[in-house]
Amino acid sequence: MQFGIFTVGDVTPDPTTGRTPTEAERIKAMVAIALKAEEVGLDVFATGEHHNPPFVPSSPTTMLGYIAARTEKLILSTSTTLITTNDPVKIAEDFAMLQHLADGRMDLMMGRGNTGPVYPWFGKDIREGINLAIENYALLHRLWREDVVTWKGKFRTPLQQFTSTPRPLDGVPPFVWHGSIRSPEIAEQAAYYGDGFFHNNIFWPADHTKRMIELYRNRYAHYGHGTPEQAIVGLGGQVFMRRNSQDAVREFRPYFDVAPVYGHGPSLEEFTEQTPLTVGSPQQVIEKTLSFREYAGDYQRQLFLMDHAGLPLKTVLEQLDLLGEEVVPVLRKEFAKDRPAGVPDAPTHASLLARTAGTAGISEKVASE
Amino acid sequence: MKLVVVSAGLSVPSSTRLLGDRLAAVAAPAATAPEPQPADTQVIELRDLAVPIAHTFTSGFPEGELAQAFESVAAADGLIVVTPVFSASYSGLFKSFFDALSVNEPDALTGKPVLIAATGGTGRHSLVLDHALRPLFSYLKAIVVPTGVYAASEDWGAEGLDGRIERAGNELAALMAGLSSTVPAPRRDSFEEVTPFEQRLAALRPAGE
Numbered sequence: 001m002q003f004g005i006f007t008v009g010d011v012t013p014d015p016t017t018g019r020t021p022t023e024a025e026r027i028k029a030m031v032a033i034a035l036k037a038e039e040v041g042l043d044v045f046a047t048g049e050h051h052n053p054p055f056v057p058s059s060p061t062t063m064l065g066y067i068a069a070r071t072e073k074l075i076l077s078t079s080t081t082l083i084t085t086n087d088p089v090k091i092a093e094d095f096a097m098l099q100h101l102a103d104g105r106m107d108l109m110m111g112r113g114n115t116g117p118v119y120p121w122f123g124k125d126i127r128e129g130i131n132l133a134i135e136n137y138a139l140l141h142r143l144w145r146e147d148v149v150t151w152k153g154k155f156r157t158p159l160q161q162f163t164s165t166p167r168p169l170d171g172v173p174p175f176v177w178h179g180s181i182r183s184p185e186i187a188e189q190a191a192y193y194g195d196g197f198f199h200n201n202i203f204w205p206a207d208h209t210k211r212m213i214e215l216y217r218n219r220y221a222h223y224g225h226g227t228p229e230q231a232i233v234g235l236g237g238q239v240f241m242r243r244n245s246q247d248a249v250r251e252f253r254p255y256f257d258v259a260p261v262y263g264h265g266p267s268l269e270e271f272t273e274q275t276p277l278t279v280g281s282p283q284q285v286i287e288k289t290l291s292f293r294e295y296a297g298d299y300q301r302q303l304f305l306m307d308h309a310g311l312p313l314k315t316v317l318e319q320l321d322l323l324g325e326e327v328v329p330v331l332r333k334e335f336a337k338d339r340p341a342g343v344p345d346a347p348t349h350a351s352l353l354a355r356t357a358g359t360a361g362i363s364e365k366v367a368s369e
Numbered sequence: 370m371k372l373v374v375v376s377a378g379l380s381v382p383s384s385t386r387l388l389g390d391r392l393a394a395v396a397a398p399a400a401t402a403p404e405p406q407p408a409d410t411q412v413i414e415l416r417d418l419a420v421p422i423a424h425t426f427t428s429g430f431p432e433g434e435l436a437q438a439f440e441s442v443a444a445a446d447g448l449i450v451v452t453p454v455f456s457a458s459y460s461g462l463f464k465s466f467f468d469a470l471s472v473n474e475p476d477a478l479t480g481k482p483v484l485i486a487a488t489g490g491t492g493r494h495s496l497v498l499d500h501a502l503r504p505l506f507s508y509l510k511a512i513v514v515p516t517g518v519y520a521a522s523e524d525w526g527a528e529g530l531d532g533r534i535e536r537a538g539n540e541l542a543a544l545m546a547g548l549s550s551t552v553p554a555p556r557r558d559s560f561e562e563v564t565p566f567e568q569r570l571a572a573l574r575p576a577g578e
Contacts (some may be wrong), residue, residue: 130569131569131572133565134569135573138570140541153573153574154575184563188564192566203432204430208430211560215560215563219563240541262428263427264424265424265427265428266424266427270424270432274428331423
């Protein structure tokens with residue numbers, strides 16, 4: 001099972017000091033957080049994509065390429081890549097380039113974003129959101145699998161005998177996750193292709209997350225990719241920890257109360273009861289995270305949101321120490337217990353390459369017989 | 370048969386709640402007549418749900434008790450909705466409840482008989498029924514009972530209110546009885562009725578491909 005962090009890349013004033021970091025500080029802080037993730041033994045760093053203040057990460061592959069050069073093991077990913085408003089040709093090329101530079105240590109997550117105005121900024125129509133996600137991804141899927149593509153669709157100029165470059169590393173297309181909170185159509189899309197499905201459950205009650213994941217698992221089996229239990233599921237999580245849980249609550253409350261997404265609403269206590277947010281000791285985080293399995297089944301990737309709402313870099317790095325030293329080692333051990341043998345790990349470049357080689361070996365064997 | 374009263378009254382006791390109870394007392398037995406057992410009646414007091422209603426606008430999902438209220442409304446065979454008049458319209462709390470309901474369950478009121486009622490300090494606000502409540506529930510695809518009931522302070526001691534309550538309650542009951550005798554269309558559940566992906570892909574394919 002993979003553990004990692006995902007960042008929104010928000011530039012938010014620290015409510016305890018009133019100070020707002022500069023864009024340069026925030027961008028460098030995101031890099032420092034990614035490097036720390038590798039240092040403390042996490043598996044994945046994922047960045048969001050936004051094209052409006054107060055967010056900075058508009059160019060994910062630039063950032064991930066830089067981080068790739070300064071890390072050895074970390075898998076670089078996105079949370080999410082806008083499949084609606086980005087040109088699928090450019091996504092194919094940018095992420096194939098990243099895949100080569102990172103020696104395959106990357107994957108990506110498709111999303112539709114949550115900012116309506118971003119559509120017209122890129123010449124798209126928000127009313128076509130789902131259709132853009134479907135058509136663009138269908139093209140992207142082909143561009144990574146066919147060397148020469150002739151294509152015609154509704155939302156982009158046709159392609160005649162087009163080859164996107166560079167070709168995927170070792171001929172293995174990057175693994176793709178599809179992220180959605182409330183659209184069953186996207187769970188269906190992920191299932192159709194046999195791709196991963198990520199539910200960012202951090203602001204939502206468990207029963208909703210459960211239904212989305214059940215739908216994905218059942219449709220994954222329907223399309224013949226394996227059993228429902230073999231589908232590739234990722235979940236979000238959101239934690240703030242101190243050794244003593246009262247200290248965690250006291251320190252996080254001023255950030256929670258005015259946080260851009262959920263501030264000025266339910267109290268911290270109500271919100272932690274209703275959603276996956278955990279504010280407390282490492283042991284409480286372990287218990288809450290293990291409980292996700294009760295409604296999501298055995299899953300493959302757990303990403304935590306650690307660096308939002310104006311938390312200072314120093315605090316975030318301390319949080320990552322706790323996550324890497326005290327939480328994740330226990331989670332690895334506990335999640336491995338009673339995990340059925342048929343449940344796969346999240347695909348990586350190495351595992352996909354081995355699978356391709358295996359398939360190629362079989363077809364050669366069949367051909368020679 | 371199930372009847373749900375949604376009352377946006379704020380004081381205790383509340384004339385808004387009283388009007389809802391009076392309407393339910395007529396509609397519940399009439400809806401099931403000649404059976405002796407009246408329709409099950411549940412009253413939802415929005416005052417008790419004011420905080421969870423506000424929270425749906427910041428958090429996006431209904432908390433426990435509010436989620437149960439949404440389920441009750443969606444499962445009802447008929448609704449009586451009663452609001453005090455604030456600033457020439459329904460109260461903000463009343464509107465917020467139906468805003469939050471329609472975000473979470475867009476078809477909760479589709480085809481459902483709804484009796485609209487309102488209370489106010491003076492009879493000069495009585496057109497609030499037809500200028501504010503009726504369009505709201507038409508928009509939500511409800512079947513709005515022809516007679517709405519408005520009760521001003523002076524109506525509680527005057528002739529006429531009883532007759533209007535009687536007429537409106539019986540109209541609601543007739544719609545509930547008539548509609549429940551036909552088999553209701555199953556509510557579409559997007560989790561159980563998935564459009565197969567090939568269909569979505571095919572819909573985007575240019576003609577002639």
